[in-house]
Amino acid sequence: MATNAELAARRQLAVPRGVASAYPVFAARAENAELWDVEGRRYVDFAGGIAVLNTGHRHPRVIAAVKEQLELYTHTCFQVAPYEPYVELAERLNARAPFKGPAKTIFFTTGAEAAENAVKIARAATGRSAVIAFTGGFHGRTMLTMALTGKVLPYKKKFGPMPGEVYHLPFPVADHGVTVEDSLKALDFLFRADVEPSRVAAIMIEPIQGEGGFYEAPRDLMVALRTICDEHGILLVADEVQTGFARTGKLFAVEHSGVEPDLVTMAKSLAGGFPLAGVLGKASIMDAAEPGGLGGTYAGSPVACAAALAVLDVIEEEKLCDRADALGARVKDKLAAVARRNDTVAITGIRGPGAMIGFDIVKSRGAYEPDAEATKRVTAAALEEGLILLSCGVYSNAIRILVPLTVSDAVLDEGLAKLEAALVKAKG
CATH class of the missing domain: 3.90.1150.10 (Aspartate Aminotransferase, domain 1)
Incomplete structure (x- = not known):
């Protein structure tokens, strides 16, 4: 070798x-x-x-589930011939949604796809176009998710211009000299200077910033964002790509805040090493896109879905x-x-x-x-x-x-x- x-x-x-x-x-x-x-x-x-x-x-449970699925079929494309592992995984995640009421889930392949499709769903559900994210946040490397990401180096250098109608607020970190009050004041300035609330589809936030330094969003901020979103008809999106699936002591990190998001993006540990991502959201919002408007050739791979079902078993049993x-x-x-x-x-x-x-x-x-x-x-x-x-x-x-x-x-x-x-x- x-x-x-x-x-x-x-x-x-x-x-x-x-x-x-x-x-x-x-x-x-x-x-x-x-x-x-x-x-x-x-x-x-x-x-x-x-x-x-x-x-x-x-993990032996994950490997066994994958081997079993490999003996049946590896790909049909869910948009051509759907399969039970996709549906079963959606059902199980819907039952664990960090919000009240009916939920639905759609699967993709990468975290960036999940974030990008969360924006698509939010725009379809609200009829609005603008999106607000936070400095220090990381949401992916596609053009839209680069725009959402609140860090220039190394993610944005040489790749501009970024897609429009994406705005950033300072993320509150005491050691960096930024308070929750500063963040909310910046949002007020944004609404008065750059984009009216009635044009904002979603505010996207990591409950704990990953690439930004493992800083937890203060509960006061999350509560305030929920109130502002409710007041203006804006959707609150929790990006749980890095924080999800028991890492923080909860299945989803947003559960620590007690605040209910409208949409949740997922990936990383969902499938125990196999490429799988998803958007979990309130059913009425998730159904806003027209048939065929969402999906992907490899999205929700049956092999990855089988792995994810085993991951949920392991999280519970262990x-x-x-x-x-x-x-x-x-x-x-x-x-x-x-x-x-x-x-x-x-x-x-x-x-x-x-x-x-x-x-x-x-x-x-x-x-x-x-x-x-x-x-x-x-x-x-x-x-x-x-x-x-x-x-x-x-x-x-x-x-x-x-x-x-x-x-x-x-x-x-x-x-x-x-x-x-x-x-x-x-x-x-």
């Missing part, structure tokens, strides 16, 4: 540089929260395929929402202890419900001055220690932990020890 260096050289010649890889480590196999590269080196996986693997690499809370408490306790030490890089802002944990790396203790360079050193040192770890954030100084919820206590503790060692090594 080729080495990592040999594969990296081949990759450079064959694959455009626009698709970046965090590390020059090529996967050979993986199991639960562990991954081995082509040279046989083992890593503890704290990235989980960017929140795709809440049920771990190759009590992964409770497990997320237990893992998160363990991780935050460890980070709090590290934060009190003087021999590591300075860390602050340990946060996140369930096991969606983030923290910031700053230049000195007691002040918030982001340190992006030290953050790079931490992730590089983690890889040397045998830990796959990702950064994020509008200042590129946040570390995010997305370890599979099925991780054993022993492997979790091993990974935390490697993280601690990386934080020490990065101080230099």
